[in-house]
Amino acid sequence: MSAIQIGMLAEVPEEGGKAFTVEGHAIAVFRVEGELFAIDDTCTHDDASLSAGELDPDMLCVECPHHGALFSLRTGEARTLPAYKPVKTYRVYAEGDALFVEYST
Numbered sequence: 001m002s003a004i005q006i007g008m009l010a011e012v013p014e015e016g017g018k019a020f021t022v023e024g025h026a027i028a029v030f031r032v033e034g035e036l037f038a039i040d041d042t043c044t045h046d047d048a049s050l051s052a053g054e055l056d057p058d059m060l061c062v063e064c065p066h067h068g069a070l071f072s073l074r075t076g077e078a079r080t081l082p083a084y085k086p087v088k089t090y091r092v093y094a095e096g097d098a099l100f101v102e103y104s105t
């Protein structure tokens, strides 16, 4: 597991998400009330981009923009159908303005 700089913190909107490509793999980074979360960007149901989904800050979930499955930002768990498989989560942090994820293939 190694930390990889994926971009700059400023690229992630406050209370929003953005997808980054890490070694050919799409990872969605979200910022909720100043806290960072990283999960696989691709929905386990049918390949939608979760970074384009709407955040539910109270439940710390993102809603898939295609069919509405909710995924936990903290655990990656699929909380509602039609998705039932979790997405992977990654440790993400900022050092100064730079954004890092811990990623291994």
Ligand code: FES
Pocket: 043, 044, 045, 046, 047, 048, 064, 065, 066, 067, 068, 069, 081, 082, 083
């Ligand atoms: S593609 Fe995400 S719920 Fe269907």
